[in-house]
Amino acid sequence: MAKSFRVVLALLALLTGGWLTEARAAAAEPGAAPAGATDTGRAAGSPDALAAPAAVPALPAPGALGLPSLVGPIGLFGLSTAEVGPVHQLRVGLHAEYFSASDLLVDGDSNQRLRGGLAVGFTPHRRLEIFGALLNASNRNDRTRAAADRDPEYLKSYGDLVLGAKGVYRLSPAATLGFELGLKFLAGVSDLSFSPSSTSLWVGPLLTYDLRNTPENLPVRVHLGVNYYLDNSSNLRDLSGLSVNSKEAALFGYGIAPSRLRVALGVDVPLGKETSPIPIDPFLEYHFEYATGSADSSFAAYAPPACGNGAASEPCIDNRDGHWVTLGLRAVVFRGLTADAGVDLRLRSPGFPYGPPLPPYNIVFGLSLPIDLDSVARPRVVTRSVEVPAPPRQGAVSGHVRTPDGAPIAGAIVIVGRHPHANAATDAEGVFTTIQLDPGPVDLQISAPGFESALVQVRVVAGRTEPVTVALVAKPPSASLHGRAIGRDGRGMPATIKVAGQGKTGGIFELRADATGAYSLSLPVGTYRVRAEAPAVPPQETQFDLAANQDKTLDFVWRAGPPVANVTLADGVVKLPQPLRFVGVSAKLAPDAQRLLDAVAGFLNSHPEVRRVEVVAHWDDGLAKEAADTLTQQQAEAVRGYLLGRGIAGDRLVAQGAGSSQPLVPITTPASRLKNRRVELRAR
Numbered sequence: 001m002a003k004s005f006r007v008v009l010a011l012l013a014l015l016t017g018g019w020l021t022e023a024r025a026a027a028a029e030p031g032a033a034p035a036g037a038t039d040t041g042r043a044a045g046s047p048d049a050l051a052a053p054a055a056v057p058a059l060p061a062p063g064a065l066g067l068p069s070l071v072g073p074i075g076l077f078g079l080s081t082a083e084v085g086p087v088h089q090l091r092v093g094l095h096a097e098y099f100s101a102s103d104l105l106v107d108g109d110s111n112q113r114l115r116g117g118l119a120v121g122f123t124p125h126r127r128l129e130i131f132g133a134l135l136n137a138s139n140r141n142d143r144t145r146a147a148a149d150r151d152p153e154y155l156k157s158y159g160d161l162v163l164g165a166k167g168v169y170r171l172s173p174a175a176t177l178g179f180e181l182g183l184k185f186l187a188g189v190s191d192l193s194f195s196p197s198s199t200s201l202w203v204g205p206l207l208t209y210d211l212r213n214t215p216e217n218l219p220v221r222v223h224l225g226v227n228y229y230l231d232n233s234s235n236l237r238d239l240s241g242l243s244v245n246s247k248e249a250a251l252f253g254y255g256i257a258p259s260r261l262r263v264a265l266g267v268d269v270p271l272g273k274e275t276s277p278i279p280i281d282p283f284l285e286y287h288f289e290y291a292t293g294s295a296d297s298s299f300a301a302y303a304p305p306a307c308g309n310g311a312a313s314e315p316c317i318d319n320r321d322g323h324w325v326t327l328g329l330r331a332v333v334f335r336g337l338t339a340d341a342g343v344d345l346r347l348r349s350p351g352f353p354y355g356p357p358l359p360p361y362n363i364v365f366g367l368s369l370p371i372d373l374d375s376v377a378r379p380r381v382v383t384r385s386v387e388v389p390a391p392p393r394q395g396a397v398s399g400h401v402r403t404p405d406g407a408p409i410a411g412a413i414v415i416v417g418r419h420p421h422a423n424a425a426t427d428a429e430g431v432f433t434t435i436q437l438d439p440g441p442v443d444l445q446i447s448a449p450g451f452e453s454a455l456v457q458v459r460v461v462a463g464r465t466e467p468v469t470v471a472l473v474a475k476p477p478s479a480s481l482h483g484r485a486i487g488r489d490g491r492g493m494p495a496t497i498k499v500a501g502q503g504k505t506g507g508i509f510e511l512r513a514d515a516t517g518a519y520s521l522s523l524p525v526g527t528y529r530v531r532a533e534a535p536a537v538p539p540q541e542t543q544f545d546l547a548a549n550q551d552k553t554l555d556f557v558w559r560a561g562p563p564v565a566n567v568t569l570a571d572g573v574v575k576l577p578q579p580l581r582f583v584g585v586s587a588k589l590a591p592d593a594q595r596l597l598d599a600v601a602g603f604l605n606s607h608p609e610v611r612r613v614e615v616v617a618h619w620d621d622g623l624a625k626e627a628a629d630t631l632t633q634q635q636a637e638a639v640r641g642y643l644l645g646r647g648i649a650g651d652r653l654v655a656q657g658a659g660s661s662q663p664l665v666p667i668t669t670p671a672s673r674l675k676n677r678r679v680e681l682r683a684r
Contacts, residue, residue, distance in 0.1 A: 062270060062281035062330035062338050067368040068093035068119040071162045072131030073180060077326050077342055077364055079264040079285045081223045082168050082178030082208035084129035088373045091121040095340075095366030099359045105248045109143035113253075113359070119162075127169065131182075133162040139253035148243035155253030161185040161194065166206070173213040178206035180227065186236050186254075197235040202227045202262070212270075219274065223266040231259045231293075239298075247298055252356035258293030260355075278331055283342075285326035292320075295353035302352045318351035322358055330368075341365040394436040395460040399468035401430045401446055409448050409472055417443030433465070446470050477548035482520035483555040485513045485532055492517025493534055495556065501528035531647060532556035538602040540647030556647075567596075567603040574600060574613065574681035580639065585623075587634035589642060597639065600681065601646035612684035614654045615639045620667055620676040621660045633657025639679055 066085035069075035074083050074091065085091060097115040104111045114137070121131040138156045164182030171177050186198040204227025211218040233256040239247050250256070268283030295318065300306050303318035328342030344362035401412040408430025416422040416434055419442070424432040439462045447453035451472035458468050485495035497519050500508045513519040525548050531541040537558045546552060566577040580597070581590040589597070604610055617632035617639070636655035643653055663676045 062279060062332055062340075065332070065336060065338065065370045067091060067330065067338055067340075067370065068121045068131065068133075070095055070097075070117055070119065070133070070364070071135070071182070071184075072119040072121055072133040072164065073129060073166050073182075074121060074131075075225075076223070076266050076268060076283050076285055077328050077340075078287060078344075079223055079266040079326075080166065080178075080180055080206055080225055081221075081266070082176040082206040084125075084127065084166060084168050084178075085121065085123040085370070086372065087123050087126050089123050089370055090373055091119075091368065091370045093117075093119040093366060093368040095119070095364060097362055097364050099362045101360055104357060104359065105141060105252055106143050106245050109141055111139070111141050111252075111359075113137065113139045127167055129166045129168075131162075131164050131166070135160040135162065137253075137255065139249075141249045141253065143245070143249075146243060146245065149246045150242060151246040151249050151253075155250065157187055157254055159187040161187075168206075174210050176208045176210075178208070180204060180206055180225075186233055195236055198232050200229065200231045200233060202229040204228060204262075219269055219271055221268050221270065223264075223268075225262075225264040225266075227262050228292075229260050229262055231257055233257060244298060244301075248352070248356065255356075257355040258291045258296075260292055261290045263288045278333065280332075281330040283326075283328045283330070285328070287324050287326070289322045289350070290320055291322075291350055291354035293354070297353075299352040316351075318353050319348070320350060320354045321348065322350040322355070323347035324358055326364075328364070336370055338368045339366075340368065393462055394438060395462050396434050396436055396465045397442065397444065397458050397460060397468060398431070398433040398465045399444075399470060401426045401432065401448070401470050401472060404471050404473060409451065412446055412448035412451075412472065415445040415447075417445070444468070444470075446472065448472055450475055476524045478522050478524050479546040479548060479550040479552065480520065480522050481528075481530075481546065481552050481554060482518070483553050485517035485519070485534060486555060486557045487517075487534070487537065488558045495519075495532050495534040498531045498533070499523070499528055500531075501526055529649065530554065534558075538605050538647070540601070540645070541605075541649055542644045542647060543650040567599045569603075569607070569610065569683055572683050574603065574610075574683055576600070576681075580679040582635060582638075585631065587631065587638045589638055594642065597642045598646060601643055601648055604643070604648050604652070610652075610683045612652055612654065613643075614656055614680075614682040614684070615643075616656045616658050616680045616682060618658050618662055618664070618676060618678050618680070619660050620663070620673045622673065623660065625659060625661075629657055629659035631657070632659050635679065 066074045066083055066089065068091045069080055070077055070093075073080040074085055075081045095117050098113070100110075100112040102108075102110050115135065116137075117133050117135045119131070119133040121129055123129050136156075136158050137160075138154065140154050141151075142153060162182060162184050164180065166178055166180040168176050168178040181203045182201060184200045184202075185194045186200070187194060204225065207224045209222045211220040211222075233254065236254055236256060237250065239250055239256075242250065264285060264287050266283060266285040268281050270279075270281045272279045295303060302316065304316060307316040307318075324344050324346050326342055326344050328340060330338050330340040332338050342364045344359075344364070346358040346360050349357040397416075399414075401409045401414075403409060408426070408428070410426055410428045410430060412426040412430070412432070414424045414426070414432050414434070416424075416437070419434075419437060422435050422437060424434050426432045437460045439460050441457055441459050444456050444458060445453060446456070451474055454470055454472055456468060456470055458466050460466060481499075484492050485497075487493040492513070492515070494515060495513045495517065496510060497513060498508045498510050499521070511519060511521060523546055525546055527543070527545050529541065529543045531539055533539045540556045540558075542554070544552065544554070566575075568575045576596055576599075578592070578596065580593045582588055582593065583590055604613065615636045617635040619628045619632050621628075623631065633655070634657070636657050640653045640655040644650055660676070664678065665672045665675050667673050667676065
């Protein structure tokens, strides 16, 4: 009855994630505890743990827990070790194995195998372990089948049962000798009952040497296991009369093999504090098996003298030995629950007459959990007086000030709202820390030269330093614009300056010149259009570019004198009352030409339907072609520039130098030569 009660409590512990306690090492006789049951990684609830601080205990290394192998006894994956675990400890492991390969049993086949097992171990005495496992397997062999092949594609075995016991004896603080006996009851092929004649057994010694218990104190354990496996699996099913391919598939699928000598050598490295907070245990196993039974005559083609005698014969594959290595890793993930994974790698398979081949690889993964049934049945109550310090009443803020790409900003000023004496500045790494502040929300204003300031809110918590990261955006490069509005009387006049373009969010930015006509403003780098408007004069508009740190002067001047009349539009040409002239052979406008262009600007401002004007300058044949082309282009640009300064938009004006290629009249007199020197304003 007491044992049933303990089993029920153990199952409850599995469902609730109960914390195992380490071996009853304090109750064991000195020097009598088996290897792996030392006080390394002692869990909460043990006598030593009572003296520890009131905190969550560190997870023990997997090698200190004693975890079940794939068939039940404490060990690695395929290697049993000379240890039995703490008294009254229950160990449960759930594992799966998988591999898939081609050309494994028969040329051109495809073989997949999936195996699973539930292993359980229990320590009733400090020198004894009893164990068991329930094993299932499913194997699929897909191949091109001959008429004689009678095995099904899927071969499954359910409920193979393993039972056994292990005893240990401590030779020295580091060395432990063990002896193990195990039985494997194979389930019948046709039903779930066991096949008594197919029951197999193994028996043999074990040795574990724990270097943690030597003067070197290294976290390394070495294990050796030797046993003889009396395999009666050949009685599971009568395979006589099957084709060679069918028999090979059945042998592999059901795990039928001859009796054999087995030797295993393993090393594991149980790391606890070295890999905290997740202790791990990497391990390596080497396995050697030697078949002792007689060769199977069904595979005589693989053994001499039937093999190796020519191209028509099969190669000789009749060795009795098989070898493989296992690489594995265990990690304690939560309160003793251990996840593990590994892979078997084939080194050499036995010959076909002495058993089925080894797969090229075999993946193993699963979970294990040791449970101290004593701690579950009789939990300990520990009373401890703990002096709780008074909670702190203030906190602080520590932060990083950086650019959006992560570069630190040194010398940034941090102003703490409502705390004038708590301001701080960042160091060379962009880090700042405030003085102690009262709990609650606090506003931080962060600014630095060349950057836009930022405002963040942080909640200060008593006893903590709240982290904060602030990214400051660099201010766009800027420039300045200034000038005057000058009336026709030569004096400054108040005017409205309208600026549109980059840096102004939608619409037009306006400002008023003062009584002297002066104005000034700062603008981001970019392209702008400026329009000056004043009473009784036509507006002036121009477009320009501002570069970084540029200080641009732009005056708006209304010329003195009466306006020039009779500027008209006819036949797609803006007609002037007199020709536009330049000073000599140059691109400098004559004084009367400036007055004419003032009239043209007024005409264009009052006729928005004229969307485009081509300024085409001509010259006579008195200059070489290249010189005439260059001069007329400069003259056309001069006219365009003057009109731009009088408020005409740049996209309405195009300058073109025609050189001397388009004479208006033949050149026979000085007067005809002057007629060919002209500027045409072609409207579109």
